[in-house]
Amino acid sequence: MSYKKSYQIYIIGVGGQGTIKTATIIGEAAMAQGLNVVMSEVHGMAQRGGTVVTELKIGKGLSPLNENYSADLILAFEPSELLRTITVIGKNTNIIASCSAIIPFTVSLGISKYPDINQIIERLGKKVNNLHLIDAERIAKEAGNIITANIVILGAALATPQFPVKKDLIIESLKQNLPARSIDMNIKALEMGYQEYSNILN
Amino acid sequence: MKVQDIYEKKQGEKLFLLGNEAAVRGALEAGISFASTYPGTPSSEIGNVLARIAHQVGVYFEFSVNEKVALEVSAAAAAAGLRSFVFMKHVGLNVAADAFMSTAYTGVRGGMIILSADDPSMHSSQNEQDNRIMAQLAGVPVLEPSNPQEMKDFMIYGINISEQLKIPVMIRTTTRVSHMRGIVELGPIKPGEKEGFFKKEEPGFTIAPAFARKMRQELIKKLNQLEVIGNTSQLNKVVRKNNKNKVGIITSGVSYNYVLDTVNKYSLPVNILKLGFCYPFPRELMKNFIANLDKIIVIEEVEPFLEKEVLTIIGQEGWQKKVYGKLDHTLPHIYEYNPDIIEQGLTQVLKVEVAEKNPGIDFSGLTPPMRPPVLCPGCPHRSTIYAIKKAVQGLKIKKENIIYSNDIGCYTLAMQPPYYMADYGICMGSSIGIASGMSKATRQKIVALIGDSTFFHAGIPPLINAVHQKANIMVVILDNEVTAMTGGQPNPGILTDRGGEKSTVVSIEELSRAAGAGYVKTIDPGDLDNSVETFKEGLQYEGVSVIISRSPCIMFVKREKERLTYQINQDKCTRCLICLRQFNCPAIFQREDGSIDINYLLCTDCGYCVQVCPQKAIEVKK
Structure with a gap:
């Protein structure tokens, strides 16, 4: 893979949604496929309910941080967080977002407002080619538990045509990185997410 | 990956490791048998991993009461001949500063690594502080890894020069290296000495003035020797040579990644010197690199540490050369770098056209809700x-x-x-x-x-x-x-x-x-x-x-018995909002119709809110 073909992934969510875990699953699978991969995570204070961003670069890059307007894939586990990804969105970025809002305490205190998600989607739709909202929480519930919503989104990402890592390696990596008793449920969530996105594409 | 992989995987195998995890593997490959810390982001995962595996791999590890004590216990182990490893966040070294300065004087017998995890942009800290300057103040050599592979490899290199020169060695990382995950090829694990013995021989470890004066002489001698080693060290290398072009970049740490990505992206015809062993400054190497250049761009995080040394060399040599970096505002002096800052700086100096990629998304009037970190539900x-x-x-x-x-x-x-x-x-x-x-x-x-x-x-x-x-x-x-x-x-x-x-x-x-x-x-x-x-x-x-x-932290204490679950009795609730606006539990929220409810995804059933409600409207769910 030449430098220009390196694949940049930007994952954003709220503390506790599994952004780091999702990225680690992708990263280890990429390594197993023989690809070079680097990843950047956030730990510490931000984890307590704050925004968490994890970034990956698969291919030739040395730095995991996505360049401006150059992300190949954005996974947003919370829809309003899309507003924080504006610096990495390019015209051809594939964007997959969960449609379920997580409203922070600042909104109940009245010191912050929750934006209109429809507006965000409409404005994004004018400029980007591949944007899909997925009801990840509903699918996750069907798969067995709402906490698998991140894996539903990961499944959807695997169905994007350019995704560089093979699905069976992602499943293998998932088995290595999640608790043994939750594996079946997570694989189900992954497959359902994959199916959901495949249906959208067809 | 399982945590056991860090010590069970063999030479030649590869792991996708966090920088901090790579430091642990590096410690095992370096024959370190004694480690200590006080936890602090971005260094904490080193201790978290060591706490889980130290007993199995025969390493003594402690969470000390503070960083000063952590540094002292590891210094003692090194004085007793063991290879030791103390690690902390950048401001932790302020707490340990007294012991740190004096350990540079006393020196060590077994190798000793002092890892400082700096936090540019203050992701989880009260200041941004460049601890290469603390090392310079103390007279301690500094290694700066750029990625997890180097984090592991520099541990081994560091312990070797530490033992060779009888001086503690600092490994300075930044958040984006400590919390970078990358592919690491493993080397062989070297079992460390299990037990040390403190020999009472000269020079001792008590720095009364008469001894300190001698130790100061020794320290300067050691730094001079280290500079010679640095000039030819494998950690310092010219990674791009371009005799025709008179522009060169000197860089270290995570910035190297941004530099190389940008240089590759635009096929920039520049010379690049990467410094992994940056203090004592490898002055001869730097001088030779600069000699034939007209323009030097220095790219490093937090302080213009290398940049000022480049200017010193140019001044001493009486050269006329232009130096770009923080001091001339080509690059920002505050916060961490990223690929775009470096791309902007390099393309500006090299006068390269940058294609406009901004798709022009209009998010005006839309702002994301503030999500500051918050006390957990049940805290x-x-x-x-x-x-x-x-x-x-x-x-x-x-x-x-x-x-x-x-x-x-x-x-x-x-x-x-x-x-x-x-x-x-x-x-x-x-x-x-x-x-x-x-x-x-x-x-x-x-x-x-x-x-x-x-x-x-x-x-x-x-x-x-x-x-x-x-x-x-x-x-x-x-x-x-x-x-x-x-x-x-x-x-x-x-x-x-x-x-x-x-x-x-x-x-x-x-x-x-x-x-x-x-x-x-x-x-x-x-x-x-x-x-x-x-x-x-x-x-x-x-x-x-x-x-x-x-009362125990809700995150880390296992529940011994089933707790009761709670609900809001809407008949009793007067919507006074005390639970929401004064007690402010994130699991309590107001519906669009104004009613108050509990988010059971977040609620930990702690029951603290029951006593907060003046109407007794929060009840046990039957």
Whole structure:
């Protein structure tokens, strides 16, 4: 893979949604496929309910941080967080977002407002080619538990045509990185997410 | 990946490791058998991994009471001939500074690595501080890895030069290296010495003035020798050579990644010198690299450390060359770098056209909701600070007449609305020292908020001071029986079990009484009425009162019995919003119709909110 073909992934969510875990699953699978991969995570204070961003670069890059307007894939586990990804969105970025809002305490205190998600989607739709909202929480519930919503989104990402890592390696990596008793449920969530996105594409 | 892979995987195998995990593997490959720390982001995962595996791999590891002690215990092990490893966040080295400076003088016998994890952009810190300058001040050599592979490899290199020159070696990382994950090819594990022996031979380790003068001479000699090693070290390399072009880049640490990505992206015809062993400055190497260049761009995070040395060399040689970096504002002096900052700087100096990629998305009028970090649902600290507020209100103390000096830990989050209970908070243990001084300077009421781990770390001397100086303060020790903010490490107040060897628990109550506090009481923050009454007593006490509010952290303590679940009785609820706007539990929310409800995804069934509701509308769910 030449430098220009390196694949940049930007994952954003709220503390506790599994952004780091999702990225680690992708990263280890990429390594197993023989690809070079680097990843950047956030730990510490931000984890307590704050925004968490994890970034990956698969291919030739040395730095995991996505360049401006150059992300190949954005996974947003919370829809309003899309507003924080504006610096990495390019015209051809594939964007997959969960449609379920997580409203922070600042909104109940009245010191912050929750934006209109429809507006965000409409404005994004004018400029980007591949944007899909997925009801990840509903699918996750069907798969067995709402906490698998991140894996539903990961499944959807695997169905994007350019995704560089093979699905069976992602499943293998998932088995290595999640608790043994939750594996079946997570694989189900992954497959359902994959199916959901495949249906959208067809 | 499983944590055991870090020591079970063999030479030649590859792992996808976090920089901090790679440091642990590096320690094992370097034959390190003694390690210590006080947890702090972005270094914490090194300790978290070591705590889980140290016993299996035969390494002695401790979470010390603070960074100074951590540095001292590892220095002692190295003096006894073991290879040792102490690690901390950048500001931790400030706490350890006294021991750090003197260890440079005494030197070591076994190799010793001091890892400083700096935090540019202050992701989880109170300042951005470039500890290469601390190393220079002490006279300690510095290695700067750029990625997890180098993190591991530099541990081995560092221990070798440390043992060769009998000097501790600093590995300086930054957040984006400590928290970068990358592919690491493993080397062989080298079992460390199990037991040391402290030989009483000259030169000793006591730095009385007469000895210190000799040690200072020795230190300068060692630094001169290290500079010679640095000039030809494999860690310092010219990675791009371009004789035709008179532009060169000198870079180190994570910045190297951004530089190389940008240079590759635009096929820039530049020379690049990467410095992995950056102090003592490899001056000969730098001079030779610069000699034929017209323009030098220096790219490093936080301070213009290498940049000033480049200017020094140019000045000494009497050369006319242009140096770009932080000092001429080509690159920013504040916050961490990223690929775009470097791309902008390099393309500007090299006059390269950059294609416009901005798709022009219009998000005007739309802003994401603020998501500051927040005390978890079920956090006992919320109940403690709520009870303090109630007590202050009960005593009719005006807002402007009460000062909250806060400290470093989860309870720092009390600074946010609706609590506003952090007027002053600068460093570990400062809450009590600031309270002590404030009490002498003003007649306002002062409440110091400090956690259990922070109290052990740096809260005891200021408590003694406050008692001795007859300060009039209330000290609240929020004891959640763990070091929570950094990920749940133990502290001296907690019973730990290291392979069957149980720790001795140190009592906060006894320490407080021994320090001379006249009023010492322990409360359960789960009992709101009693907590409020106790805080009222504490606030009215003339002298130093200590109230220990003890309840385990909801994140790290296993539930022993099934808890009750709660619901809002909508008939009783008057929508006074006290639960939401004053107690402010993130699991309680208001529906669009105005009714109050519980988010069961977040609720931990702690039941603290039941006592907060004046209408008794929060009930046990049947």
